[in-house]
Amino acid sequence: MAELLNIRVKTLTPLWTGGIDGACDRLHVSGIIGSLRWWYEAIIRGLGGDACDPAGYDKCKFDLKEFQKDKNKGENEQDALERAGLCDACKIFGATGWSRRLRVKIDEHQIMPAWNGPTLNIRPPDRSRGWFLNPGHWGTFTLILHGEKTILEQLADLILFLEQWGALGAKNQLGYGVFRLENRKEIEQYAGRWRWFVTGNKPAGECPDLRRFGFFNLRFKTENDHWWTYIPALERLLGEKNTARALKQTEERGMIPLAPVLKNTWRFHDWQGPFSIAQWLFGASRGEEDRVRSKVNVSWAYRNGEEWEMRGWVWLPPKDGNGQVIASQHLQKLWECFCNENIWSNVLKINSPELVFRPAERRWRGKTPEEVRGFLEESICSSS
Ligand SMILES: [Zn+2]
Incomplete structure (x- = not known):
């Protein structure tokens, strides 16, 4: 019924x-x-x-x-x-x-x-x-x-x-x-009546698969309300009347558009691997954004009570768009960037953020279906 x-x-x-x-x-x-x-x-x-x-x-x-x-x-x-x-x-x-x-x-x-x-x-x-x-x-x-x-x-x-x-x-x-x-x-x-079950053991392929996802969540407190205005990419927009007004409006609604600032750092400062794999993982820009969708997802900063929060997830597939295996050290380095408090602090100009990531290991690896099931259960229980 x-x-x-x-x-x-x-x-x-x-x-x-x-x-x-x-x-x-x-x-x-x-x-x-x-x-x-x-x-x-x-x-x-x-x-x-x-x-x-x-x-x-x-x-x-x-x-x-x-x-x-x-x-x-x-x-x-x-x-x-x-x-x-x-x-x-x-x-x-x-x-x-x-x-x-x-x-x-x-x-x-x-x-x-x-x-x-x-x-x-x-x-x-x-x-x-x-x-x-x-x-x-x-x-x-x-x-x-x-x-x-x-x-x-x-x-x-x-x-x-x-x-x-x-x-x-x-x-x-x-x-x-x-x-x-x-x-x-x-x-x-x-x-509460629903349980996820492991239903097989098909290997992870070309499609989004939670076994190849990593998640992160950053919380931080700031000394004043202007913290974000010192970040250069936003400072520039505050110099112009229309964009300054738009940014003030998002701030009043408890959200600051900081996703690009983090992506810029991870992609253009921290990434050491081949350009073609960067395009595959971060997405192709210059009007081609939709052609290769970025696998790196990071939110804006948003208010959560007294704190600010940012979070996101990455999908690190085993192969690139041409079906070539991506060397594990590239995925490892990238995962370390997301798990590195110092990168977040430097980019956002904040102190002592609290960073949580899942899986809670700095070594990147694909998960098993059983681990995915455990993660789903843990997430849904801890949301209450
Ligand atoms: Zn189908």
Whole structure:
């Protein structure tokens, strides 16, 4: 029987759900569902199971006749779907011939542009072009999910995980989509009935896979409210009236667009490996940003009570875009950058931040499905 689950979301950094002009547009449901599917797939693969790449050649092909035949024989629906060619992600999120098992609506009670005014060009002094940030959305809204109980339980669990370590919508690589749940208790009750299981031991491949993800979270206190105005890339924007006003507005809303500043340091100061692998991991710029999506995702700085917080994740796949194995020392060096408090302190000009990373080891390695399961359970328990 279908049920309803309301998820009340407060944005901590701007939310980007697609459309040409994120500022003037509404929230797009498809952008939210797309990100839920992306994470769901990464989890399923991380647990050793099967999730196709819906944009790839190997995407699931649903055999309706086979499905109906099995159903008529009185087979369990989940088994029949699997035999008809659907992976776990397609079963919920749909495939050609099999519609999505989930209806999603958005109630935008309090959503507005994250700032009024111009695109912000965050350009550290050593860059000629820098990064371009558009406003996106800010405020609170409700996601109304309608579907079978077991599906809602999994999504409740997924949302709790994303609140802790992930994000919603697009442009996560530029720090968009971090959020807080306003009705967490309700969602926890729902999620409490769901358990993730290791479903196989397929090796990690070309698609996002939680076994190859690393997560980090930085908290810090500052002596005054102006700390961020001394960071050169932002100082420059404060010298111009329109961009200064936009930045003040984001500050009042408890968020400072610092993602590019960290990415600049990791990529152009700390990275020692080949240029082609940097492009694969950090994304191709100069109008090609969408061609190779950055695997390094870091949020803006946002307020969390008395403190500030920044967080993010990296996906360090075993191979590059040409199918060549990436030498482990490059991935190791990169992981050390994210885990290095001193880099964060120097870039942000702050003192004694508290840095947490998962897996909690400075040596980079892929995880096992069992470790992924443990991490999911730990994350969801500690969010309460
Ligand atoms: Zn599939």
